[in-house]
Amino acid sequence: MKLKTFWYFTKEASLGLIRNGIMSFTAVFTITLSLVILGCFYIVMNNFAYFADLAKEVLEIRVYLKEEADPITLQTEILKFSGVKDVKFVSKLDGAKWLEKNLGIKEIFVTEDNPLPDMINIKLAEDAKVKNLVRSINTLEGIEEVEYGKTFIEAMLVIVRIVWIVGISLLALIGLVVLYIIANTIKLTVIARRKEIEIMKLVGATDWFIRWPFLLEGIFLGLVSSVVTAVILSKFYVFIGQYIKQIAPFIPLVNAGELINQLVMIVIASGIIFGIIGSVFSIKKFLRV
Amino acid sequence: MTVTSVIVRLIGEESWRKCRNYKTKTTAFLFEIGVKIILIQFVGVSKVYNNGIKALQNIDLKINRGEFIFLVGQSGAGKTTFMKMIIRRELPSKGQIFIGRNCLNKMKEKEVPVFRRNIGFIFQDFKLLSNKTVFENVAFALEVIEATKTEIQKQVPQVLDLVGLKNKEKLFPSELSGGEQQRVSLARAIVNRPLILLADEPTGNLDPDTAWGLMDLLLEINKRGTTIIMATHNKAVVDQLQRRVIALEEGKIVRDEAKGVYEV
Numbered sequence A: 001m002k003l004k005t006f007w008y009f010t011k012e013a014s015l016g017l018i019r020n021g022i023m024s025f026t027a028v029f030t031i032t033l034s035l036v037i038l039g040c041f042y043i044v045m046n047n048f049a050y051f052a053d054l055a056k057e058v059l060e061i062r063v064y065l066k067e068e069a070d071p072i073t074l075q076t077e078i079l080k081f082s083g084v085k086d087v088k089f090v091s092k093l094d095g096a097k098w099l100e101k102n103l104g105i106k107e108i109f110v111t112e113d114n115p116l117p118d119m120i121n122i123k124l125a126e127d128a129k130v131k132n133l134v135r136s137i138n139t140l141e142g143i144e145e146v147e148y149g150k151t152f153i154e155a156m157l158v159i160v161r162i163v164w165i166v167g168i169s170l171l172a173l174i175g176l177v178v179l180y181i182i183a184n185t186i187k188l189t190v191i192a193r194r195k196e197i198e199i200m201k202l203v204g205a206t207d208w209f210i211r212w213p214f215l216l217e218g219i220f221l222g223l224v225s226s227v228v229t230a231v232i233l234s235k236f237y238v239f240i241g242q243y244i245k246q247i248a249p250f251i252p253l254v255n256a257g258e259l260i261n262q263l264v265m266i267v268i269a270s271g272i273i274f275g276i277i278g279s280v281f282s283i284k285k286f287l288r289v
Numbered sequence B: 001m002t003v004t005s006v007i008v009r010l011i012g013e014e015s016w017r018k019c020r021n022y023k024t025k026t027t028a029f030l031f032e033i034g035v036k037i038i039l040i041q042f043v044g045v046s047k048v049y050n051n052g053i054k055a056l057q058n059i060d061l062k063i064n065r066g067e068f069i070f071l072v073g074q075s076g077a078g079k080t081t082f083m084k085m086i087i088r089r090e091l092p093s094k095g096q097i098f099i100g101r102n103c104l105n106k107m108k109e110k111e112v113p114v115f116r117r118n119i120g121f122i123f124q125d126f127k128l129l130s131n132k133t134v135f136e137n138v139a140f141a142l143e144v145i146e147a148t149k150t151e152i153q154k155q156v157p158q159v160l161d162l163v164g165l166k167n168k169e170k171l172f173p174s175e176l177s178g179g180e181q182q183r184v185s186l187a188r189a190i191v192n193r194p195l196i197l198l199a200d201e202p203t204g205n206l207d208p209d210t211a212w213g214l215m216d217l218l219l220e221i222n223k224r225g226t227t228i229i230m231a232t233h234n235k236a237v238v239d240q241l242q243r244r245v246i247a248l249e250e251g252k253i254v255r256d257e258a259k260g261v262y263e264v
């Protein structure tokens, strides 16, 4: 693209935005609002997911073995299940030692007639389906009992899933809203200039030559909205983060810097993409001359 | 059979029938020495619009380079449709159209813009952009085909001079008379030196004197080699100038005379 042509496009795009000043402003405002809502959900979603991960890290499934069970075979069997990250064998002797150390009971079990069972500790992978996993483990030979932080993990997983579903639907919905706003705003400029477009087509301008100014307009609307959104969200998140740290320091939060970087990129990219798609839609009809 | 007619058959008609390119330079030369070259050819062309209206029916027609043609007929006879087909605004429902070395039926969508740069047009309602000055309106046609600034600065004043509007280039269309506005639109149509000029009732909104002023300009442009097709209801102009007249009636050619009049 020639420099002169590029300037022409930029000039035309800014003219369009200025001519529809109030509409452009309203569009930026509404798109920003939508993106902020989207961003908040993204932040909440991420924190829930993060929390759930941490919970999984901490929580483990404990499998108590029968006296006659073969721990080596069982470990390899369990490792084969999906959702198992790692297994660790804790022998009855280790168990007794642990008790001894932590409870201060001396030399009662570290003998031949130790009543403690052997145990296998399972660390869960992120995508673990705890219920299914427990069921599968129970079908193995030599299992005495399976123990896990049942209700807590399950509740956590359900919440994460709900948040995801709501988040994705919201994403789709807000995406459509933003597209609609951009397409409509651009459509106004397009209609204001349909005569110009018709003449351009008749004197032999290429479709892309006609399209570019409108594309730039859409991109500009998306870009400005998303930059404003990014600023608002990052300020907001840092602020909330500090607040939560003060009143409830035990709640783990995703590191602000990392999340905001991601968020800014996602928001800006979607702003631009929405801008492009929105404007392409709104001029399509008018190019058939 | 003369030598010239043989040449025409070879490079003109035949090559168009096959939709094949022929050398533009050669045709320009032949045109200079007075050989007739077919520029526009309709072969069995019909146009049925989506609403079922048959705007054109079975049109067979040849137009040579450099001709000045009046297209007459009542409203709804198909004159505008005929011109829209030349500029490939509409495609034929049946038949084939050849313009120069292009076969419009087979032309790819992305070749259309460049093709259209060979054709100028003016309309009854001028179609000027009211927020641009006279100069900008004319320059617009060059800008959108990405001409350089130097080209624009050179060609726009030249063509405004030709249509007699040199001292009005800074005015806006609303500040001009109807005749002047039509001359701006004519300047825009010819600024990139088109091979063909289509004029759809260009004198329709002009008083007789102004209309004659415009006709003089069109004749001058025609003299410089541009083929002109003009749809008109202006009986006086058609009768006086005695050019080729093609009369349409309900989408059919009912008359095609070399030195025709408006009505028989």
Ligand SMILES: Nc1ncnc2c1ncn2[C@@H]1O[C@H](COP(=O)(O)OP(=O)(O)O)[C@@H](O)[C@H]1O
Pocket (backbone or CB within 6 Å): B049, B050, B051, B053, B054, B055, B073, B074, B075, B076, B077, B078, B079, B080, B081, B082
């Ligand atoms: N875009 C269109 N869609 C449907 N019908 C059309 C369209 N343009 C023209 N027509 C119809 O085709 C016929 C010829 O129209 P037109 O070519 O404009 O005639 P003229 O220019 O001689 O008045 C008319 O009956 C008109 O109503």
Ligand SMILES: [Mg+2]
Pocket (backbone or CB within 6 Å): B079, B080, B081, B200
């Ligand atoms: Mg008409």
